[in-house]
Amino acid sequence: MTERALTPMLLLAQSTAASNSAIVTFAIYILGVLGLAWLSSRLLLKKQFLSEYFLGSRSLGVWAFALTFAATSASGGSFIGFPSLVYTHGWIVALWIGSYMVVPIFTMGLLGKRINQVARKTGAITIPDVLRDRFDSPVFGSLATALIVFFMSFNLIAQFKGGSVILQTLLADVPLFQQTSVFTAGLIKGMPFFGQANPGYLVCLIVFALVVVVYTAYGGFRAVVWTDVLQGLVMVGGVVIMLPLALWQIGGLDKATREMTSTTTPDKVEVRLEIPSPLDKAMVIPNRSWIVEPASESSPRRVFRTAELATVPAGSLAATRFVESKTDDPSRIPAIEITTDFQIERIQATPLDAPVRATVIKSTQHVFGADRKGVYVTGPGPEAGKADGFLPLSLAISFFFMWTFSGAGQPSNMVRLMAFKDSSTLRKAIFTVAIYYSLIYFPLVIIFCCARVLLPGWEAESDRIMPEMTKVLTHAINMPWLAGLLVAAPFAAVMSTMDSFLLMISSALVRDVYQRNINPEASEKTIKRLTYVVTVAVGAAAMLAAVSPPRFLQDIIVFTGSGLSTSFLAPVTLALYWPRFNKAGAISGMAAGFVTHIMLYAVGFLLYGEMRPIEPLNFHPFLIGFAMSLATSIGVALLTAPPPHELVRKFFYRTA
Amino acid sequence: MKFPPAAKNRVATDDQYDPVFLHARREALFILGLFAACVTWSIFVCYNYGYLDPGEERAVIRTILGMPSWVFWGIAVPWVVVDIATVWFCFFFMVDDDLGEAHEGDDLAEQIEHMHEREEARHD
Numbered sequence: 001m002t003e004r005a006l007t008p009m010l011l012l013a014q015s016t017a018a019s020n021s022a023i024v025t026f027a028i029y030i031l032g033v034l035g036l037a038w039l040s041s042r043l044l045l046k047k048q049f050l051s052e053y054f055l056g057s058r059s060l061g062v063w064a065f066a067l068t069f070a071a072t073s074a075s076g077g078s079f080i081g082f083p084s085l086v087y088t089h090g091w092i093v094a095l096w097i098g099s100y101m102v103v104p105i106f107t108m109g110l111l112g113k114r115i116n117q118v119a120r121k122t123g124a125i126t127i128p129d130v131l132r133d134r135f136d137s138p139v140f141g142s143l144a145t146a147l148i149v150f151f152m153s154f155n156l157i158a159q160f161k162g163g164s165v166i167l168q169t170l171l172a173d174v175p176l177f178q179q180t181s182v183f184t185a186g187l188i189k190g191m192p193f194f195g196q197a198n199p200g201y202l203v204c205l206i207v208f209a210l211v212v213v214v215y216t217a218y219g220g221f222r223a224v225v226w227t228d229v230l231q232g233l234v235m236v237g238g239v240v241i242m243l244p245l246a247l248w249q250i251g252g253l254d255k256a257t258r259e260m261t262s263t264t265t266p267d268k269v270e271v272r273l274e275i276p277s278p279l280d281k282a283m284v285i286p287n288r289s290w291i292v293e294p295a296s297e298s299s300p301r302r303v304f305r306t307a308e309l310a311t312v313p314a315g316s317l318a319a320t321r322f323v324e325s326k327t328d329d330p331s332r333i334p335a336i337e338i339t340t341d342f343q344i345e346r347i348q349a350t351p352l353d354a355p356v357r358a359t360v361i362k363s364t365q366h367v368f369g370a371d372r373k374g375v376y377v378t379g380p381g382p383e384a385g386k387a388d389g390f391l392p393l394s395l396a397i398s399f400f401f402m403w404t405f406s407g408a409g410q411p412s413n414m415v416r417l418m419a420f421k422d423s424s425t426l427r428k429a430i431f432t433v434a435i436y437y438s439l440i441y442f443p444l445v446i447i448f449c450c451a452r453v454l455l456p457g458w459e460a461e462s463d464r465i466m467p468e469m470t471k472v473l474t475h476a477i478n479m480p481w482l483a484g485l486l487v488a489a490p491f492a493a494v495m496s497t498m499d500s501f502l503l504m505i506s507s508a509l510v511r512d513v514y515q516r517n518i519n520p521e522a523s524e525k526t527i528k529r530l531t532y533v534v535t536v537a538v539g540a541a542a543m544l545a546a547v548s549p550p551r552f553l554q555d556i557i558v559f560t561g562s563g564l565s566t567s568f569l570a571p572v573t574l575a576l577y578w579p580r581f582n583k584a585g586a587i588s589g590m591a592a593g594f595v596t597h598i599m600l601y602a603v604g605f606l607l608y609g610e611m612r613p614i615e616p617l618n619f620h621p622f623l624i625g626f627a628m629s630l631a632t633s634i635g636v637a638l639l640t641a642p643p644p645h646e647l648v649r650k651f652f653y654r655t656a
Numbered sequence: 657m658k659f660p661p662a663a664k665n666r667v668a669t670d671d672q673y674d675p676v677f678l679h680a681r682r683e684a685l686f687i688l689g690l691f692a693a694c695v696t697w698s699i700f701v702c703y704n705y706g707y708l709d710p711g712e713e714r715a716v717i718r719t720i721l722g723m724p725s726w727v728f729w730g731i732a733v734p735w736v737v738v739d740i741a742t743v744w745f746c747f748f749f750m751v752d753d754d755l756g757e758a759h760e761g762d763d764l765a766e767q768i769e770h771m772h773e774r775e776e777a778r779h780d
Binding site for chain 1: 672673674675676677679680681683684687688690691694695698699702703706707708712713714715716717719721722723724726727730731732734735738739741742743745746747750751752753754755756757758759760761762763764767768771
């Protein structure tokens with residue numbers, strides 16, 4: 001793709017109802033985060049460095065522990081991707097996310113008490129520490145470290161890119177951001193490496209990465225936890241405010257569901273847009289413009305919404321795409337066509353400099369659900385590309401297992417379970433997170449079912465539905481500043497995930513690689529310096545990698561998340577609960593999970609030519625990998641000698 | 657498979673096991689049971705009452721509190737029930753155990769000690 005020179009005039013023309021409130025909120029929020037990092041760095045001076053920097057001295061109370069756990073699990077996907085899914089597929093997403101009802105008790109209660117106790121027994125600071133000590137096996141510790149660094153490095157790059165894209169999406173209509181992007185475009189033009197990047201994306205990446213790396217490196221785990229608390233409160237606050245506003249605006253949930261029942265899926269089209277007579281100057285047709293073809297004797301009224309910025313050059317009749325493609329005809333403008341009767345009647349054309357007529361060149365219907373009423377309020381849900389719908393039965397079962405088991409198997413969650421103060425804290429935190437998730441996930445389904453009715457025609461850019469919905473809801477009550485507060489929720493969600501991953505990689509390199517394998521007798525001063533340097537270096541490397549990120553980004557996030565759980569869940573669970581479990585079983589179980597996961601993806605890559613795993617019997621690859629890991633762990637442990645009695649005694653018997 | 661004789665009679669009785677381990681295991685079994693109940697109920701209700709048959713259209717749908725009835729019975733109700741079960745688990749079932757003092761640096765100290773022992777053995 002080639003992009004024409006970005007001119008301030010065109011960019012400003014694209015902005016609709018722009019407001020700087022998002023950027024002001026973002027700035028206030030960043031100051032708050034940096035302030036918390038400064039406070040936590042003061043504590044670092046008074047405590048044992050490594051335990052404080054990577055584990056908060058195992059002293060987290062209820063609120064800190066509960067909210068850091070909840071906020072780390074809720075990534076940007078919860079506030080951007082998830083609303084987009086509800087909007088695109090309707091009520092069936094309630095089943096897709098349904099297992100979140102049991103996620104808090106499962107992910108915290110299953111391993112929490114034991115992993116915290118075992119880590120205390122030996123003074124373990126990281127998950128590889130726990131595994132190494134539990135089996136007295138440096139080899140196993142190193143294997144766990146290698147897997148964490150391997151998976152998390154990919155994931156960190158993907159999170160940096162994801163965070164920047166979200167920020168870019170949220171700020172797209174803010175004039176200050178648009179002007180900064182234009183300035184950056186001039187600055188990087190012709191520069192090696194940076195010159196190829198999208199300027200707006202680059203601005204967001206640098207801002208995002210700088211803030212996250214600075215506060216994480218400066219304040220360590222406690223800074224991450226405290227900012228997670230702030231971020232967690234922002235997230236739940238955003239949802240709690242949006243829910244009644246959405247219900248009030250739509251006139252009740254019953255009305256939303258009834259209108260969704262009559263809604264049919266829009267068609268993806270390519271249209272030729274023409275004006276009746278040429279103009280003296282170029283005419284801009286902004287992205288997301290409504291184009292209405294009035295009813296005629298031969299055709300009913302038709303309604304389209306453009307999915308790209310287009311312009312009609314001076315003296316010309318036909319519009320062309322602003323972003324040119326080397327292969328496609330520039331006069332074929334991508335759009336969607338609304339097919340729901342009551343929406344076709346209600347929607348008015350966007351006022352433009354001249355009336356625009358649309359001629360459909362190509363039209364593509366949903367593969368599942370086209371022209372079928374009720375498809376948004378039933379399963380398996382409409383799906384543009386798959387014949388068996390969005391959530392066929394086998395996938396519904398898979399996701400129920402995936403969210404719970406995969407969440408429990410994430411090392412970033414496990415390490416938080418090592419940081420709470422006592423078991424009373426764990427009990428109260430499980431309860432707190434259960435209420436917290438209940439206040440977030442099910443209400444989000446309701447809010448974005450309302451959005452489905454309130455804001456038709458966002459299918460082409462459904463990732464923008466969250467900021468758009470906040471704008472509409474706060475405009476209705478004449479409080480635009482509130483929109484800034486609400487869109488801070490996705491910033492918060494992404495940051496709270498990124499900082500944890502950054503610290504995980506840093507702890508793996510400093511503690512597990514350097515201190516435990518290279519120089520166990522390194523002084524605290526050396527370790528301290530190395531920790532700061534490594535955290536900043538990892539962050540900087542990830543940022544540079546994200547300037548030109550690998551393809552298949554979202555797929556990488558899924559690949560690494562499920563790969564970590566597949567490799568860690570079975571060995572860690574058995575290590576904590578089965579005295580007979582031994583080193584051979586643990587190493588082979590972890591290896592089996594990892595290899596199965598890689599194989600499913602490798603075969604998928606060979607078959608489909610993209611980063612997509614094969615799904616035997618339509619089950620998610622996580623389930624297959626986990627089953628293999630569990631079976632191998634148990635089988636190999638039973639076929640080999642029991643563990644040394646001293647180890648079993650140390651971790652399972654009463655102490656004298 | 658022949659196990660080393662020393663290991664054979666080392667199966668501990670419950671009174672020898674660490675009570676934290678026993679409590680945590682009992683709590684983990686409850687959680688697994690709760691998960692199994694959830695997945696069975698939600699999938700059964702949602703699939704049987706919420707899925708379209710091939711070619712079927714539903715122009716009218718029964719709602720409860722504004723949501724499709726299959727969402728109400730299959731997701732909303734179990735969600736509330738699980739929250740109640742979680743309250744019971746946290747405040748009436750889960751035991752407040754003493755998780756012990758953190759032995760900060762013990763594992764590293766032990767590692768350094770072994771390292772020196774090996775070095776001394778090599779010198780000898």
